[in-house]
Amino acid sequence: MEFNNYLQFFGASAVSKLTDLIQNQEQDILVKFKQQIKQVEINKVEKVRIDLSEGGSLIQFMEKLIPTLNRTSGTLAQYRTTFKNLKSFQKECYKRPVHFESIDMDFYNAYVSYCQMEKEYSVNTIGKEVKHIKFFMAEAEERELHSNFKFxxxxxxxxxxxxxxxYLSEDQIKTLNKLHLENTPQDEVIRDLFVASCWLGLRVGNLLEISKSHIHGNLISIRGEKTSEYIDIPLHPIVKKTIVKYGGILPNSISEWQINRRIKDIVKMAGFTDDIAYSITKGGRKVSMNEPFYSLVTTHTARRSFATNMYKRGINIQTIMAITGHNSERTFMSYVKSKRINAIKEMEDIFK
Structure with a gap:
């Protein structure tokens, strides 16, 4: 198992090193394998360090580092957005290079203000921007590119x-599953995949990776997209039927972008059109929103629906977390809005 982890993570470099050790009949292969792989990583970091040691610009560092990172496509897209925002901030507001040593509270306040007023970002989106800047500053610090710890x-x-x-309740999921879409084959595929995801709880990246080799009887077994740990998920009857419908596999010849582009209209066709009122802090002020339910649905809604519905069923939190990949119980409880669910259930029990 340990060999497999190294081989999967380091790819061709690991395969080559391991093959050489086996052919030379080396003793203590795993120990020597680890040492050689560590050197591969050191060389990789040193190469990046040489490339990035010229100048002290955080933006230059990000531009060169992002393509080398082993992250999900979604995370990389977020990093690129932060990179573009910093370039715009530097040009439009900061009026000077964003050097490593200039990352202090004055920079923080100016950048947060820029995100609020110019970009009109929500509080959580600004939080992600700050999180990304802290990540890249820490990466640069590890490469000894600066000695600024103010971040x-x-x-x-x-x-x-x-x-x-x-999220979609179990009744809503069943209603969506019964929607007749025979005349629009691509919408039918998107609906089937979305409904299956409501019973699997996987991130969309994992969902679209599922092949026949991941399906073992009544289980899907796949390595988590972010945790890299194997996840075993029992198949709900609806998922089993979907797998049979598509010849022993879930449909995966479609992209996340295509799903997001159509899922709102599909959910609308299922009749989920009630207006939803909520508020959000945007552009530094509280904004009241009123939108139809279907307009708030994305690919991620399926995963949230799974987690929330399983929690409402009373399934052990650790069991659900093992499938969703949440590492922190506190994060999971926030994810499923446990306080609201528990308050509603308690009041409903009183009114019975």
Missing amino acids: KSKRFKKTSEESFSV
Whole structure:
């Protein structure tokens, strides 16, 4: 198992090193394998360090580092957005290069203000921007590109507020599953995949990776997209039927972008059109929103629906977390809005 982890993570470099050791009949292969792989990583970091040691610009560092990172496509897209925002901030507001040594509370306040007023970002989106800047500053620090630790200050913090999001109840999922879409084959595939995701709880990246080799009887077994740990998920009857429908596999010849582009209209066709009122801090002020339910649905809604519905069923939290990949119980409880669910259930029990 340990060999497999190294081979999967380091790819061709690991395969080559391991093959050489086996052919030379080396003793203590695993120990020597680890040592050689560590050197591969050191060389890789040193190469990046040489490329990035010229000048002290955080933006230059990000531009060169992002393509080398082993992250999900979604995370890389977020990093690129922060990179573009910093370039715009530097040009339009800061009027000078964003050097490593200039990352202090004055920079923090100016950048947060830029995100609020110019970009009109929500509190949580600004929090992600700050989180990304702290990540890249830490990466640069490890490569000894600066000695500025002001980004570690408690005041240089990721802002956040409770986000608003919707989920589909089990009854809504069943209604969506019964929607007749035979005349629009692509919509039918998107609906089937979305409904299956409501019973699997996987991130969309994992969902679209599922092949026949991941399906073992009544289980799907796949390595988590972010945790890299194997996840075993029992198949709900609806998922089993979907797998049979598509010849022993879930449909995966479609992209996340295509799903997000159509899922709102599909959910609308299922009749989920009630207006939802909520508020969000945007552009530095509280904004009241009123939108139809279907307009708030994305690919991620399926995963949230799974987690929330399983929690409402009373399934052990650790069991659900093992499938969703949440590492922190506190994060999971916030994710499923446990306080609201528990308050509603308690009041409903009183009114019975």
